[in-house]
Amino acid sequence: MNIQNIISEIAQFDSEVYDRLDSRRAAMRQFTRWGGRLALAAVPFALGSMFKKAYGQSSGGGITAVLNYALTLEYLEAEFYTKGAASGVVPAGTPAVGAINTIRDHENAHVVFLKNALNAMGATPVPKPTFDFTAGGAFANIFSNYDTFLAVAQTFEDTGVRAYKGRAAELITNNAVLTAALQIHSVEARHASHIRQMRKARGAGLKPWITGKDTGGIGAAVQASYNGEELTNQAGVDITKFVSANAASESFDEPLTAEQVLAIVKPFIV
Amino acid sequence: MENLHPVLPSAGNNDRLLPDKLGRRKFLTYCGLAASAATLAACKKDKDNNNMPPAGSIDLGMGDIGILNYAFALEQLEAAFYTQVVASPYSGITAGELALLTDIRDHEVAHREFFKAALGTKAIVSLEVNFSAVNFGSRDSVLATAKAFEDLGVSAYNGAGQLITDPAYLLLAGKIVSVEARHAAYIRDLISNGSFADNTVVDASGLDLASKPADVLMAAKPFLKSVLYAGNLPTA
Known part of the structure; x- marks a missing residue:
């Protein structure tokens, strides 16, 4: 990624961007300090943090x-x-x-x-x-x-x-x-x-x-991790019009809420 | 399809992404107007917005609808491929392999038909494919192509997530991408057991591939007779 280009782009419509970032030099020094300390993969997050501070978001x-x-x-x-x-x-x-x-x-x-x-x-x-x-x-x-x-x-x-x-x-x-x-x-x-x-x-x-809400033979102890996977209607579209009910459930994985997940993992946390 | 309309608003974008990133007021000033959501979305996209597609090409469209059509195009390609795989199984295919490749065909057909139904009148046409490079009688050729398609699909959905503005569409893409990843892992293990998540697709941070539409469509191009135009897709 080219950080300088991103800042230049923003400067096109926000001439105060460098002021917001304290000053261009200070901003880049701050960023370099972060960047040198972090895994490269975390750099976009560091950039996000720099802008967050600058814009108070x-x-x-x-x-x-x-x-x-x-x-x-x-x-x-x-x-x-x-x-x-x-x-x-x-x-x-x-x-x-x-x-x-x-x-x-x-x-x-x-x-x-x-x-x-x-x-x-x-x-x-x-x-x-x-x-x-x-x-x-x-x-x-x-x-x-x-x-x-x-x-x-x-x-x-x-x-x-x-x-x-x-x-x-x-x-x-x-x-x-x-x-x-x-x-x-x-x-x-x-x-x-x-x-x-x-x-x-x-x-x-x-x-x-995952077929339906089948646990793959593990049983009731883990059923909560599979409940809801049997869904065959997506955004108002009945998928069983196109494929079998099994395939319809398999073709979309379903989300769990944080509450559901925390209940599932709770027995594993002392 | 009338019941879908609440799910698929005609304005495929909203301004949800903006406030956290740039400050809404500054951005509106840049756009020079107090924009409607649709205009704002257009402004957000790159400068080449509203390009005319070349004659004979299929315009995927703009905003979230464009991204859904992009996914629809990829699902069409995968569904056509596995339909052919199951119709003319490679030599030496086992019953277990045929059963699971049939499952995959059904999943891709389900994805394709879902997008077609959900997009309704905004859906792109059916694509013409070109599998002349695939030897459907050869296990190696079929599985190598399947692996390429599945890994491509995973990277495409991973890369497209950030281009989607409606959380409902993001969730739908998420429901599909993990199934594509299950396919990818299975196909890879058929080729070489244990390669389900090797370092050609997962980096040192444990992250899978994520690709931009332009790169994905370039990779898909040899398998399509139809010419897709992505010039109006969102880029950020």
Whole structure:
């Protein structure tokens, strides 16, 4: 990105932009200071913060709240896969090891990215909660039984996809943050697809996509993560006019509200 | 389709994006008017707005409607591709592969028909495709093309999100893009197990691809006989 061009563009219709930014030199010095300290990926957020200060806009509250919400979910996933990969629950010498390591690395990268983004926007990242992946004993063998581990992994991924989707609209005023959230969202969906294939290879009856509100054989313990996925009417259009009811539900993933997601993950947070 | 009209207002834009970014008053001053939402949206777009499409090309249109037509075009391409894949399966296809490729065909048909119904009279025409570069008898050729289309679709929706002004459309795009990502991961794993999210599509920050319409349409161009014109799409 060319920061100077962006500022020049704004100067065309706001001749006071440099004053607003204290002075061109000070602004760029401030920006360079931020930029040097941050991962490159966080630079758009730092730029947003610079303009936010200059114009006194409060784009912060809602957006940083969503980012902290996302960070909480990413903490959950990152620690889950980090512990899982270290536990030996994933059969050694199989392709599963590489797949779980890949997902682990992505979730940890999401944690770093979101923390950087929040810091760049002048907000404070929420601290990592203490997790109990047995969910109070409901999944007591989480790190010793591979099928339990994959079942919880699937639920986290499918829930994560729905969680990002449910709050994307709150980011609509900030292009950089919205785009980054969408870029994380589709990675979670790739993970979900692969974990579901891993479970299928273990004999579970499911597909890479969600049919109706089916849990893929996991059952009532995770039903809340799938309720609502059975929708076959989109914006007033009955999708079953074109394809089967199963395909109609599979072809659109549905959002979850923050309240729904927090209820789902609550048993995993001490 | 009358019941859709509340969902799809004729003015495909609003000014929601502006206040947080530039300060509404300054922006209106720049535009030189106290604009209606539609004019304001037009002002927001690039200077080449309202370009005349070249003769014989299909204008995707402006604003949110333009973005929905852009998605409609991509879904038409994918649906046509998988319809052909299922109609003439590659040699050596397994029952499991055929079943899931049929699912994908149905999903893409659902997406295509959804956009067509939702856009109503604003929908672009049906596109003519060109799959002459694809060998439908070859697993390698079909899956390589499928992978390209799915990854392209994911990057297209990810890149288009910021161009959408209506939160309802943004949510719809979000509902579709994660299904495309599920497809992409499945197709990639068919080609090479474990490549569902490799570093050709996911960067070191764990972010998937996001592409601008111009880049996506350039990649799709060889597969289309129809010529699309994106010169009136929003660019920011």
